[in-house]
Amino acid sequence: MSVLLHNLSREREMENVHLAVEEEDIYSGYNDYNPTFDSEELENDVGFQQAVRTSHGRRPPMTAKFPGTAIGARPLATAFGARIPLASSMGRPMTGAVQDGAARPMTAVRAAGYTSSLTRGSTFDPLGQSKGPAPPLEGKNEDTPEEKIKILEKKVNDLIEESCMAQSIGALQLALEKAKEAGRKERALVRQREQSGNAEHINLDLTYSVLLNLANQYANNEMYPEALNSYQVIVKNKMFSNAGRLKVNMANIYVKQKSYPKAIKFYRMALDQISNAHKELRIKIMQDIGVVFVRMGQYSDAITSFEHIMSESPNIKTGFNLILCYYAIGDRERMKKAFQKLISVPLGIDDEDKYISSNDDNDSNMVIEAIKNDKLHQMERNLKVLAEKYIMTAAKLIAPAIETSFATGFDWCVDIVKSSQYIELANDLEINKAITYLRQKDFNQAVETLKTFEKKDSRVKSAAATNLSFLYFLEKDYDQADRYADLAMTADRYNPAALINKGNTVFVKQDYEKAAEFYKEALRNDSSCTEALYNLGLTYKKLNRLDEALDCFLKLHAILRNSAQVMYQLANLYELLEDPQQAIEWLIQVLSVTHTDPQALAKLGELYDSEGDKSQAFQYYYESFRYYPSNIDVIEWLGAYYIETQFCEKAIQFFERATLIQPTQVKWQLMVASCYRRSGNYQKALETYKDIHRKFPENVECLRFLVRLCTDMGLNEVQEYATKLKKVEKMKEIREQRVKSGRESSSRGRREGSAGSAGVSSSVSSPKMGTLLSNTLSPVYRKTDVKAVSQPESQQTSPLLDSGRDSAHSSSTKGERLSAKMRSLPGSNEPYEASSPKEIDASYVDPLGPQMERPKTGAKRRVEDDDFADEELGDDLLPE
Secondary structure (H helix, E strand, O other), X not given: OHHHHHHHHHHHHHHHXXXXXXXXXXXXXXXXXXXXXXHHHHHHOHHHHHHHHOOOOOOOOOOOOOOOOOOOOOOOOOOOOOOOOOHHHHOOOOOOOOEOOEOOOOOOOOOOOOOOOOOOOXXXXXXXXXXXXXXXXXXXXXXXXXXXXXXXXXHHHHHHHHHHHHHHOOOHHHHHHHHHHHHHHHHHHHHHHHHOOOHHHOOHHHHHHHHHHHHHHHHHOOOHHHHHHHHHHHHHOOOOOOHHHHHHHHHHHHHHOOOHHHHHHHHHHHHHHOOOOOHHHHHHHHHHHHHHHHHHOOHHHHHHHHHHHHHHOOOHHHHHHHHHHHHHHOOHHHHHHHHHHHHOOOOOOOOHHHHOOOOOOHHHHHHHXXXXXXXXXXXXXXXXXXXXXXXXXXXXXXXXXXXXXXXXXXXXXXXXXXXXXXXXXXHHHHHHHHXXXXXXXXXXXXXXXXXXXXXXXXXXXHHHHHHHHHHHHHOOOHHHHHHHHHHHHHHOOOOHHHHHHHHHHHHHOOOHHHHHHHHHHHHHHOOOOHHHHHHXXXXXXXXXXXXXXXXXXXXXXXXXXXXXHHHHHHXXXXXXXXXXXXXXXXXXXXXXXXXXXXXXXXXXXXXXXXOOOHHHHHHHHHHHHHHOOOOHHHHHHHHHHHHHOOOHHHHHHHHHXXXXXXXXXXXXXXXXXXXXXXXXXXXXXXXXXXXXXXXXXXXXXXXXXXXXXXXXXXXOOHHHHHHXXXXXXXXXXXXXXXXXXXXXXXXHHHHHOOHHHHHHHHHHHOOOOOOOOOXXXXXXXXXXXXXXXXXXXXXXXXXXXXXXXXXXXXXXXXHHHOOHHHHOOOOOOOOOOOOOOOOOOOOOOOOOOOOOOOOOOOOOOOOOOOXXXXXXXXXXXXXX
């Protein structure tokens, strides 16, 4: 019986065992429908409803319909009971009703979501939310020594970063303060490590960073002794690896202090501590050593360093320095060899053709457009420009020294350049050769050299023609200047220098409208061309279009903030626009740039005088006289000012200087004599009049003064001067009669005469036209092209202040600055007719005018005498 039961159980077990088939999917059965999940039958399930009503507690014993759901009736999966089908063999495990008569498998020791330990009335809380929020994370204890050390290290690193950032924005003082604070924090960190017993774990990298940053900030703030001490601390510490390289920094500081022997010593020490693996760094240090030798004047040692560099790793800068050293010692052959080495230095720059699109591939064209102006291409262009600059400078330097004549030297340099990669520089060297001829005042050779470019390519041809136009303009050969300006424009219509030269030639011919068009075209081609804008402003001023001229010069002032010429033109325009206050403001700005310009000072004095401010006018006129004591207008104004203020003695020195400047003008000497007489020095006045009479014996005014003075002083010479006065007046009368008769005959001839004579007389009486009035067009050099630039004409020591003469306050108003007394002086050639031929007219007019009446100081009325020397002295007043 037991054997039968055992066999029966074995058969049941075998029924529930499913052998795995190779083709069977191990994930099958998950999508099969399980009646356990049939929610429609839950309302009729008594066990489920009772479990819900008992707060999800333990279910009561189930009926026979659902065996195995009650805890007490569920069979255990042991070897003594019935076997439970495995999940791997039956698909999705069953958790509900009976399926095919099999018992529910056990899936866990404890059921999910509830347990037998729960009491009645407890809530369903599988996630444990009823326990409240989770406790916060346990914070770090900052009181431990390790945490304190970490915080302090972070603060030190932050201070180093802040110091470097402050230096990058130029706040050097702030950077130094941060570096010092980082040093203090780092020392505190070391002490704290020692106290905690972790001295062997000191962060050497942090200490090195702090000391290096502090030394750099000392050097940036020009605190060189402190920087050297900080570097010395690093260098002497054997624990710092590669600290010997910092001796280069120390050598740089010694160079700034001009301690060149120490600098060379430290450079060589650094060179000894750097291995040959760092070839580039060693080359740079040797280059620094060579430069220091040059500053010390030890050219032989410098040549040794530079030659070694050129043999190991040649570069443009070292090659140029080597040429300079050979030039300093005067070695011609070595100069030639060094120039050839300089020409052959490889730049490592790719061909420019790679930036030109050669096909219709849009992707490649986009790549070319992206790299055409990127940082790498800009660096290549800058390197090429630098190389061309060094080669041009070296050629211009050695050309006069390597051969007997500079022309032969230039030809040798041109031949060498033509056979190199810089073939385009050969034409520029030829143009520099012409400019060198100009500096030597050899205009013919310069012209001949430039004429050789007429058959060259358009760029060089345009530059040469521009320079030729400039040369002919200087020589006032305006036809040739115009011809070569046209040639330059034909070769390159977009050359602003050629357009300016063309405009200048038209300007000289007074065709201002056409000149303005050429200047405008030059500005369209190059909006930053200041010469064209300046000339356009002058042209508008000639055309009396003052507002447009003012606009041009204001734009130019925005570009050239410190140009005295531009500011003076603005002052002159405001004066023409009758705005003297603005003119004064601009002239003050001119003086802030050129403090000692006498014409600007004189102009400012004239404006203050017209405004009625005599004290300010005197101040600026006197400053102008101090810097340029030969301006006759300034001398005249100062003399008149002292006479008006009753300081005749001070006026004498100015009129005496005017006498030295214009010795043939008698009026200055008469003014000196009048100043002596008015100041009461009659003897000196008489001597001055006598001296004037010796120099100008036919001057009527001088004789009249002598007659009157001798009469007043009771001298015996009265009769002599009276006789001379009578003779001079008779001769003057005869000359006037001859002139009158000549006029009458000429008037009769004119009534009878021909039109030709009338035309001749009118041409003789017409005034001479000026060539360019006040503003000439003076050219300047710019690189290899010579550009004519319109600037005000120079006068003696003032190069810019003549255009004020175009104003309404020009030479016609110079006399208005004199006082009424000064203007009352009669001319030396005025006709004089005596009232009676027998009587002598000894009356005269004081060139300084009548003396001002002295203000009354008392109640008693003074008796005024006409004569100052007619009082008779009694015997009691005579000396015994």
